[in-house]
Amino acid sequence: MSGHASTYEPKTGFTKWLDxxxxxxxxxxxxxxxxxxxxxxxxxxxxxxxxxxCLMTQILTGVVLAMHYTATVDGAFASVERIMxxxxxxxxxxxxxxxxxxxFFLAVYIHMFRGLxxxxxxxxxxxxxxxxxxxxxxxxxxxxxxxVLPWGQMSYxxxxxxxxxxxxxxxIGDSIKAWLxxxxxxxxxxxxxxxxxxxxxxFMIAGVVILHIWALHVPGNNNPTGVEVRKDKEGxxxxxxxxxxYYTVKDGFAIVxxxxxxxxxxFYMPNVLGHADNYIEANPLVTPAHIVPEWxxxxxxxxxxxxxFNLGPIDAKxxxxxxMFGSIAVLFFLPWLDxxxxxxxxxxxxxxxxxxxFVVAGLLLGWCGAANPDDPIIPMGSDKLVVSYTDANGxxxxxTYEEYEAAATFREQKMSEGxxxxxxxxxxxxxxxxxxxxxxxxxxxxxFLVILPLLGLRENPKDEPASIHKAVLGHDRAAPAPAE
Amino acid sequence: MSDAQTKPHETVDEDRxxxxxxxxAATAVAGAGALAYVFVDQMNxxxxxKAASSLDVDxxxxxxxxxxxxxxxxxxxxxxxxxxxEIRAAQSxxxxxxxxxxxxxxxxxxxxxxxxxxxxxVTSGSCTHLGCVPVGPAQGNTGDFGGWYCPCHGSHxxxxxxxxxxxAPANLPVPDYNWLSAAVIxxxx
Numbered sequence: 321m322s323g324h325a326s327t328y329e330p331k332t333g334f335t336k337w338l339d340x341x342x343x344x345x346x347x348x349x350x351x352x353x354x355x356x357x358x359x360x361x362x363x364x365x366x367x368x369x370x371x372x373x374c375l376m377t378q379i380l381t382g383v384v385l386a387m388h389y390t391a392t393v394d395g396a397f398a399s400v401e402r403i404m405x406x407x408x409x410x411x412x413x414x415x416x417x418x419x420x421x422x423x424f425f426l427a428v429y430i431h432m433f434r435g436l437x438x439x440x441x442x443x444x445x446x447x448x449x450x451x452x453x454x455x456x457x458x459x460x461x462x463x464x465x466x467x468v469l470p471w472g473q474m475s476y477x478x479x480x481x482x483x484x485x486x487x488x489x490x491x492i493g494d495s496i497k498a499w500l501x502x503x504x505x506x507x508x509x510x511x512x513x514x515x516x517x518x519x520x521x522x523f524m525i526a527g528v529v530i531l532h533i534w535a536l537h538v539p540g541n542n543n544p545t546g547v548e549v550r551k552d553k554e555g556x557x558x559x560x561x562x563x564x565x566y567y568t569v570k571d572g573f574a575i576v577x578x579x580x581x582x583x584x585x586x587f588y589m590p591n592v593l594g595h596a597d598n599y600i601e602a603n604p605l606v607t608p609a610h611i612v613p614e615w616x617x618x619x620x621x622x623x624x625x626x627x628x629f630n631l632g633p634i635d636a637k638x639x640x641x642x643x644m645f646g647s648i649a650v651l652f653f654l655p656w657l658d659x660x661x662x663x664x665x666x667x668x669x670x671x672x673x674x675x676x677x678f679v680v681a682g683l684l685l686g687w688c689g690a691a692n693p694d695d696p697i698i699p700m701g702s703d704k705l706v707v708s709y710t711d712a713n714g715x716x717x718x719x720t721y722e723e724y725e726a727a728a729t730f731r732e733q734k735m736s737e738g739x740x741x742x743x744x745x746x747x748x749x750x751x752x753x754x755x756x757x758x759x760x761x762x763x764x765x766x767x768f769l770v771i772l773p774l775l776g777l778r779e780n781p782k783d784e785p786a787s788i789h790k791a792v793l794g795h796d797r798a799a800p801a802p803a804e
Numbered sequence: 805m806s807d808a809q810t811k812p813h814e815t816v817d818e819d820r821x822x823x824x825x826x827x828x829a830a831t832a833v834a835g836a837g838a839l840a841y842v843f844v845d846q847m848n849x850x851x852x853x854k855a856a857s858s859l860d861v862d863x864x865x866x867x868x869x870x871x872x873x874x875x876x877x878x879x880x881x882x883x884x885x886x887x888x889x890e891i892r893a894a895q896s897x898x899x900x901x902x903x904x905x906x907x908x909x910x911x912x913x914x915x916x917x918x919x920x921x922x923x924x925x926v927t928s929g930s931c932t933h934l935g936c937v938p939v940g941p942a943q944g945n946t947g948d949f950g951g952w953y954c955p956c957h958g959s960h961x962x963x964x965x966x967x968x969x970x971x972a973p974a975n976l977p978v979p980d981y982n983w984l985s986a987a988v989i990x991x992x993x
Binding site (some may be wrong): 477483484500506507604608636637744 | 844850948973
């Protein structure tokens, strides 16, 4: 499973016997004990370990919750409340599971931004990156399915919005939608299949995680310099340390700090990341005033809603769906879109500015996703009231007012004259959330499709250090042409 | 049989082997396809789900200016008793100004007598944007055009259920329904 020669030597009779039959101890030893790891990994590199803990936490708590959960439209909401009130420590296990989903995404986003910054997606780690994007997609699917299970208002209507997206696909969209829901609408049959798939997907994630680690251990870790570990014996020794104890301890410390933050959410603010509407049982006839997904899906939701215009034969709705899925699909092509030979942004001062712009764009997209798209961010003038009526000559006429009282008085006056008059609000021009989301969506795609491809060809990167060893010793500042 | 065992095969009949390979693979693919069909089709609507797909509604119970909402197979439908002013508003619109032009009459179903009853409007209750349920007279918000307003993404529908402003691409669809008597309609999916 790794690209280096095995150093495991079975000592006892039993381990020798086992090693010649199922070398599982050898596999673990070579992967997690004597695995040569670059010696300059910083704390941004601990999120892989943190994510492994997150996945195990979700599977463990999820299996327990499934013992108490009822996947029927009549029983689901009540069974979740029963878990919260009656099942011993059910509240704790459910809060760990629900907040665990948020922690999982927090860690995965940091992990992905780390990969973007240090160029960890570039050759020879393209497959490693692509498997990571597959895991991310599976995570989003799992999170969406799981959010439906409590059968609250946000569960039901959020699921309605998401399945509605599939209906936007021309010709076959409606059939696929009905096939997924198992009927004309989201009902009992939908809840049951979502539960089954929500249980299945985490194990698929675990499977892809194994491939992800495998694909990591063939080329070995990237590192903050982006300079590869030297493969000759002396270089390998200078550039790396064994995974254990150096990174087991470093990862362990980071995991403990992460769990402290996790526990703060679970014990002190277990519902701060959720929506109060989801504690109301699902009612298909009443849509909550403001449907929003969980925070970790907000940037993509903002991209979906940013598309309010048609493009040729493609209507806005389908275009929004294409943009949303495209924003993730583009990640699959990133290893070939970034044309720079230099991996780490440490040595790409111009690209670094665009990278931080991308991080800000991602965060602001999240802000837009949470807001009502029509709300103004920067108002330009105030809303006006327009009274429409028919004047003495029988023509349509309007009168504009700033204050409600004046408009109402005028309307009453017209009505008393026997003329119909209607008051309507004329919204003042403003820079709205939808406009910001459109600009940010443009930047999101431009970063991958324009900036990274062109920048790699045009920028002047700084000199990279000759080796990880030299960089660690501080010799990377004034690096002359490396003379080997 | 004993001949075949004693005589060693010196040549391999490649055509015969190709035939066996292709035939085996084709059989396996056909079997996998047949199995896949079963596992895909089980996701489609079950017979009982399909059976619960129509409903009789007594529209005489709907108050003037108000509406009732019914669920058929889990899908919401609006049955609205329009006021004369709302009917006039629906009929007097310039069709060329509509995003999805339809006259008010096209959105009604004639009664058994062949006449229209413009007071009763039956529409789907799913916003054509992303399937939220718009709010209406009972919720105190009928949008800027007096019909329905979808709070999710701000689509405004008029008193004929036609889209007037907002991201929704189409009018609220009129479901298949027919008049069983002057007071009862049957809506089916």
